Amino acid sequence: MKETQNKLLSKSKATREDYLGRSICYFCIGLIIALVVCILYFITTRGIATFTQNHVSVWGFLTGQNWNPGGVDSHGKPEVGALPMIVTSFSVTVLAALVATPFALGMAIFMSEIAGSKGTKFLQPVIELLVGIPSVVYGFIGLSVVVPIIRKVFGGTGFGILAGTIVLFVMVLPTITSLSVDSLKAVPMSYRQASLALGANRWQTIYKVILRTAAPGLLTAVIFGMARAFGEALAVQMVIGNAVLMPHGLVSPASTLTSKLTTEVGNTVMGTLPNNALWSLALILLLMSLFFNLVVRFIARKGSIKK
Amino acid sequence: MKKRNLISTLVMLGAVGTVLAGCGSNNASSNGSSDASDHSGKITAVGSTALQPLVEKAAGNFQKDNKKIDITVQGGGSGQGLSQVQDGAVAIGNSDIFAESKDGVDAKKLVDHKVAVVGMAPVVNKDAGVDNVSMSQLKDIFTGKITNWKELGGKDEKITVVNRAQGSGTRATFEDAVLKGATAVKSQEQDSNGTVQKIVSSTPGAISYLAFSYLNDQVKPLSIDKVKPTDANVETNKWKIWSYEHMYTNGKAKNATADFIKYMDSESVQKDLVKKMGYISIHNMKVEKDSKGAVTDK
Amino acid sequence: MNPKRVNNIATGVIFALVGIVVAILLFLIGYILFNGVPNISWKFLTTSAQAFSSGGGIRDQLFNSLYLLVLTLILSFPIALGAGIYLAEYAPDNWVTNLIRTTIEVLSSLPSVVVGLFGYLFLVIQLQLSFSILSGAIALTFFNLPLLTRSIEESLNSVSSLQKEAGKSLGLSDWKTITKILLPVALPGILTGVILSAGRVFGEAAALIYTAGQSAPAVNYGNWNFLDPTSFLNPMRPAETLAVHIWKVNTESVTPDAHLISSASSAVLIIVILIFNLGARYLGNHLYKKMTATK
Numbered sequence: 001m002k003e004t005q006n007k008l009l010s011k012s013k014a015t016r017e018d019y020l021g022r023s024i025c026y027f028c029i030g031l032i033i034a035l036v037v038c039i040l041y042f043i044t045t046r047g048i049a050t051f052t053q054n055h056v057s058v059w060g061f062l063t064g065q066n067w068n069p070g071g072v073d074s075h076g077k078p079e080v081g082a083l084p085m086i087v088t089s090f091s092v093t094v095l096a097a098l099v100a101t102p103f104a105l106g107m108a109i110f111m112s113e114i115a116g117s118k119g120t121k122f123l124q125p126v127i128e129l130l131v132g133i134p135s136v137v138y139g140f141i142g143l144s145v146v147v148p149i150i151r152k153v154f155g156g157t158g159f160g161i162l163a164g165t166i167v168l169f170v171m172v173l174p175t176i177t178s179l180s181v182d183s184l185k186a187v188p189m190s191y192r193q194a195s196l197a198l199g200a201n202r203w204q205t206i207y208k209v210i211l212r213t214a215a216p217g218l219l220t221a222v223i224f225g226m227a228r229a230f231g232e233a234l235a236v237q238m239v240i241g242n243a244v245l246m247p248h249g250l251v252s253p254a255s256t257l258t259s260k261l262t263t264e265v266g267n268t269v270m271g272t273l274p275n276n277a278l279w280s281l282a283l284i285l286l287l288m289s290l291f292f293n294l295v296v297r298f299i300a301r302k303g304s305i306k307k
Numbered sequence: 308m309k310k311r312n313l314i315s316t317l318v319m320l321g322a323v324g325t326v327l328a329g330c331g332s333n334n335a336s337s338n339g340s341s342d343a344s345d346h347s348g349k350i351t352a353v354g355s356t357a358l359q360p361l362v363e364k365a366a367g368n369f370q371k372d373n374k375k376i377d378i379t380v381q382g383g384g385s386g387q388g389l390s391q392v393q394d395g396a397v398a399i400g401n402s403d404i405f406a407e408s409k410d411g412v413d414a415k416k417l418v419d420h421k422v423a424v425v426g427m428a429p430v431v432n433k434d435a436g437v438d439n440v441s442m443s444q445l446k447d448i449f450t451g452k453i454t455n456w457k458e459l460g461g462k463d464e465k466i467t468v469v470n471r472a473q474g475s476g477t478r479a480t481f482e483d484a485v486l487k488g489a490t491a492v493k494s495q496e497q498d499s500n501g502t503v504q505k506i507v508s509s510t511p512g513a514i515s516y517l518a519f520s521y522l523n524d525q526v527k528p529l530s531i532d533k534v535k536p537t538d539a540n541v542e543t544n545k546w547k548i549w550s551y552e553h554m555y556t557n558g559k560a561k562n563a564t565a566d567f568i569k570y571m572d573s574e575s576v577q578k579d580l581v582k583k584m585g586y587i588s589i590h591n592m593k594v595e596k597d598s599k600g601a602v603t604d605k
Numbered sequence: 606m607n608p609k610r611v612n613n614i615a616t617g618v619i620f621a622l623v624g625i626v627v628a629i630l631l632f633l634i635g636y637i638l639f640n641g642v643p644n645i646s647w648k649f650l651t652t653s654a655q656a657f658s659s660g661g662g663i664r665d666q667l668f669n670s671l672y673l674l675v676l677t678l679i680l681s682f683p684i685a686l687g688a689g690i691y692l693a694e695y696a697p698d699n700w701v702t703n704l705i706r707t708t709i710e711v712l713s714s715l716p717s718v719v720v721g722l723f724g725y726l727f728l729v730i731q732l733q734l735s736f737s738i739l740s741g742a743i744a745l746t747f748f749n750l751p752l753l754t755r756s757i758e759e760s761l762n763s764v765s766s767l768q769k770e771a772g773k774s775l776g777l778s779d780w781k782t783i784t785k786i787l788l789p790v791a792l793p794g795i796l797t798g799v800i801l802s803a804g805r806v807f808g809e810a811a812a813l814i815y816t817a818g819q820s821a822p823a824v825n826y827g828n829w830n831f832l833d834p835t836s837f838l839n840p841m842r843p844a845e846t847l848a849v850h851i852w853k854v855n856t857e858s859v860t861p862d863a864h865l866i867s868s869a870s871s872a873v874l875i876i877v878i879l880i881f882n883l884g885a886r887y888l889g890n891h892l893y894k895k896m897t898a899t900k
Contacts, residue, residue: 014777014778014780014781015778017778017780017781018778018779018780018781020780021690021779021780021783021784022695022779022780024687025687025688025690025691025694025695026691026695027687028683028684028685028686028687028688028691029687029688029691029692029705031684031688032684032688032708032709032712032750032754033705033708035712035747035750036708036709036711036712037708039712039715039720039723039747040711042723042726042727043719043723102622103622103625103626105622106618106619106621106622106623106626107622107623107626109619110619110620110622110623114616114619123627124797125879125882125883125886126627126630126631126634127630128797128800128801128804128878128882129634129804129875129878129879129882130630130633130634130804131801131804131805131808132803132804132805132807132808132874132875132878133633133637133808133871133874133875134807134808134809134810134847134848134851134852134871134874135808135810135811136810136848136851136852136855137637137851137871137874140855140867141633141636141637145636170629170633173626173629175801177626178797178801179755179756179759182756182759182760182763182794182797183759185763185794186759186762186763188765188766189765200608201608201609201612202612202616203608203611203612203615203616204608204611204612206615207615217759220710220755223710224710224713224751224752224755227710227713230716231715231716231717231719232716232717233716233717233718233811234810234811234852257716258716258718261716261718261719262718262811265718265722282716282719285715285716285719286711286715286719289711289715290707290711293707293710293711294707297703297707
């Protein structure tokens with residue numbers, strides 16, 4: 001009797017396993033959160049040093065157009081104006097995402113809804129292959145193929161936002177595509193069957209049911225793509241021209257936040273203004289991607305079908 | 308159910324806390340660590356990417372004869388090299404630039420070891436149609452006063468200035484010798500010799516400057532005031548645009564580090580490796596430059 | 606316009622888009638292989654790199670890339686798996702979860718150079734791991750986590766809820782349902798995530814320059830003691846990977862054949878990724894069939 005009672009009241013092996021597994025999962029997510037907080041803390045403390053230690057005004061940093069942290073302007077204040085880089089980073093990222101999204105969506109729809117398993121079997125490895133090409137290689141192909149073409153067609157030097165957009169478009173394409181495929185595939189089969197049973201044709205099903213259901217996932221795919229475009233440094237740096245000028249056209253040399261960061265960080269000394277200013281650029285990068293993230297999340301919430 | 312959630316949440320918080328605590332405390336003591344690595348026969352040299360291949364190769368040869376000494380050579384840039392050697396995180400900081408001319412570096416704490424001399428030449432795209440300029444013309448090009456090759460007797464082609472990254476040793480050397488305090492025109496910037504070479508060779512009307520070792524038949528080096536960019540002209544200071552490659556130590560070099568730096572100055576490195584890298588041996592120089600740019604006979 | 610017409614037009618547009626993308630992809634891969642493959646030789650793959658004379662190979666860099674990949678996956682996969690399971694199965698649908706998702710996405714949007722510098726200051730200098738494969742692997746784990754976590758979560762979500770219900774109705778615990786039913790079914794999706802992140806590891810340069818370093822000291826491939834500094838398995842030695850080598854050769858190298866080395870290395874990189882890709886896929890299908898009893 002006692003034994004049976006014990007057996008019934010004590011936790012079974014499965015329950016204990018369940019606890020353990022659950023704890024491990026919580027631990028993992030906790031670890032990731034800690035990591036993010038740690039990096040954020042680190043970048044923030046370094047990034048705000050420009051404003052707290054070197055007394056540069058935040059407004060001046062965000063709206064100034066001259067970047068020369070080593071020198072001072074006529075008023076004896078350091079010249080750290082990041083506006084041209086902010087504008088360029090923003091335009092390159094948005095343009096690349098705008099161009100890449102229709103292509104990536106087309107690919108994703110093709111792979112998950114139209115092509116049989118044969119087409120997917122061929123396309124998937126090709127796309128995964130592209131993710132692995134080092135950004136330096138993209139940069140050099142951009143420099144030796146894209147830039148000369150732009151120079152021939154539009155004149156100028158060929159370096160600039162357009163070249164950056166084209167290179168980034170190719171670089172983010174695989175990321176957006178493969179993540180979009182995942183989220184299209186996550187739409188339950190029953191939705192498709194229901195739609196088709198109601199008499200909708202393939203496009204109607206895709207457009208009215210599948211895309212709507214997958215919208216949050218697709219948007220996340222685009223965010224990840226934009227994130228890659230945002231953070232990309234080595235390839236963009238080779239084709240954008242690296243001139244800290246307000247971009248006044250798609251084919252004039254410009255400079256992104258990341259390209260500035262990579263070209264100069266090795267030459268600065270920790271704790272000095274030029275170094276702090278670069279960390280402030282990193283901080284802006286972070287805040288901008290955070291902002292993007294929130295906007296897209298907001299749109300996703302409005303547009304998605306309630307499950 | 309409630310209890311289970313509580314435990315899980317605690318585990319999660321625990322993970323967050325542990326990492327944060329480690330992270331926070333480490334950030335707080337960020338400048339204090341000092342690693343006396345030279346006693347164990349382990350040397351780390353960090354800094355200038357231009358100097359890295361030379362030191363790396365020399366380190367390889369050095370280790371063949373000194374099996375107990377383990378040398379690691381890394382790039383990262385002159386600024387990183389100087390700040391790390393100053394903090395004592397590495398034994399040697401490689402730099403293209405005098406420590407005195409970098410803000411935030413206490414040059415008095417550091418001991419300079421000059422290991423090579425690098426000459427730099429202005430280079431243009433082949434179709435510019437110009438092969439000699441005067442020093443003041445060169446200055447006008449880089450400050451944006453001359454904008455077309457036509458003005459220098461070349462082709463009717465717009466000049467595209469490609470500068471080097473702000474704060475880089477190459478740019479500092481060039482600006483000291485050519486611009487003499489004037490501000491360069493806002494233009495494209497690149498941070499590596501390889502990329503500059505590629506851009507100048509493919510962009511019509513482009514001008515930039517490169518270390519001698521990167522001059523090849525893809526780009527055209529310019530003479531300045533009829534002086535050709537050659538090693539011999541640098542050695543006598545007839546060619547003005549040159550700088551030292553430095554290896555800095557924090558205080559006087561000790562033990563293994565001292566041995567290695569002595570080896571860098573030996574004939575086998577200076578006569579053979581330095582030349583192969585396209586640098587000029589420090590032994591061949593007939594003049595000396597100090598950190599302010601004043602040149603004196605040796 | 607009638608729906609049928611729209612359907613046809615839409616299909617046509619999709620086919621056109623796919624056609625353009627495939628053309629771009631094939632051009633890229635063709636360009637790299639065409640330029641690189643003629644320069645690959647057995648000698649190129651089995652000799653070590655030269656600092657400034659021609660004829661250098663990529664033996665050490667190739668090995669370093671592979672070893673770094675293995676270490677990174679060992680570090681990041683378990684964490685991502687746990688986090689992915691949490692988000693897919695345990696996370697309540699509220700603002701906390703949303704915040705967690707946002708933080709993970711932020712992690713993925715960090716520029717690699719920032720992560721590299723963070724790794725440099727934190728791992729290399731603070732924790733005194735020095736320039737080493739281990740530092741590199743930890744830095745790459747930062748990148749990998751969001752991508753892997755997300756793809757694991759998505760693949761778990763895409764498993765039909767019928768399977769889950771079936772598991773529960775058989776009286777299995779949550780954990781058993783997840784490990785024995787959901788994970789095997791989600792395996793192909795998870796594998797895609799792993800392959801994608803592996804590609805990223807192979808291709809990453811900016812973060813590694815500051816963590817794993819840019820020099821490849823000579824190592825002894827016969828020394829299996831992973832604590833010995835000269836052993837090829839020692840995780841504490843600096844290691845230049847293939848992508849970093851390509852970067853270095855392109856930017857600061859004075860070797861006369863830098864161009865050839867770079868294009869051949871790119872081609873090797875693509876071929877290695879292809880082999881890894883196909884291998885992982887084959888293994889995945891095999892496991893999938895074995896664990897889910899599908900034919």
